[in-house]
Amino acid sequence: MSHAALPDEMQNIPDLESRGVSQGHPHLRLWLRLLACSNLVEREIRSRLRIEHETTLPRFDLMVQLLYAPTGMSMSELSRHMMVSNGNITAIAVQLEKEGLIRRTQDAADRRSSLLSLTASGRRQIKKMAASHDLWIQNLFNGLSEKSQKNLYTGLGELKGLARSRLPPRA
């Protein structure tokens, strides 16, 4: 008999949450569980992006942003969306441009700024990758009960608002 359907508490697979899980405050337990979930899924996505599409999560993220911004985005916009520094965006953009996946056009109005957008080839690639990505997520999350999906979406919305208001902005 598989233990796939057993509640997590009974599987006893160790992870970060196992530490002090009995001792900790409820808030701490919640955070460790959130972190464990996020790490599990993120690790899988990084791995599949690497193996199946020979790319990385930040590269994927940047291209997805552009996919949903048909008129293009500036480096600073990308920096804000991806919550990393300008310098790091530059590094990724240079790679992608060299590989012919994105292009850079000068903003006529503000000559400091340049707009990034997908090339035809880049658009083809990111669409394929995004489709894969959606499938991975579907296959993982479609086992969640309707109720948990709703509860999580709402609860995480609340948490995100909190984090946004209580944590200092970065990047």
Added chain:
Amino acid sequence: MSHAALPDEMQNIPDLESRGVSQGHPHLRLWLRLLACSNLVEREIRSRLRIEHETTLPRFDLMVQLLYAPTGMSMSELSRHMMVSNGNITAIAVQLEKEGLIRRTQDAADRRSSLLSLTASGRRQIKKMAASHDLWIQNLFNGLSEKSQKNLYTGLGELKGLARSRLPPRA
């Protein structure tokens, strides 16, 4: 008027979730929101560990594991709990040992294996760090409604079980 209390949807602070958030499947939206939350908090913790305690998250994690395992843990156990490879555990353990925060004792029963445990100094340090960490988490999460806390803990438990059963084991 501050917008701190406004629901996330009305704050319009861009992040990864902003991409395709209107287009995507509910599962995808949920995942992007989960990732955004986790990244926000994790980034803050990394930053504070670095600034206030001059350490890193993996170092902290390893020491917390030892704090809750008074009889010590083997490298392989740590590797499983932290979900990273043996080689990476070795690298961190070498640092911590050099700084006198942990010690290594040979396992008499299995001479391949060695037990890691905290030194007195290491124990003092990790207790201070763990107290800080708890405080950060408290200050962030204590704004969550009771209901959301419960819903999140339950929902994430369900998700973690799913991930555990559907994703290949790593490390």
Added chain:
DNA sequence: TATTGTTATACTCTATAACTATA
């Protein structure tokens, strides 16, 4: 044969700061 741990390696990712060009 499998497991524990070490070593080596290569790359990606991140944070920071100094710098330029333009606004």
Added chain:
DNA sequence: TATAGTTATAGAGTATAACAATA
């Protein structure tokens, strides 16, 4: 003065594989 972007750098993080010693 402030913002957009570049460049450089150092350290952290991750993944992989080859290896020795022991089980």
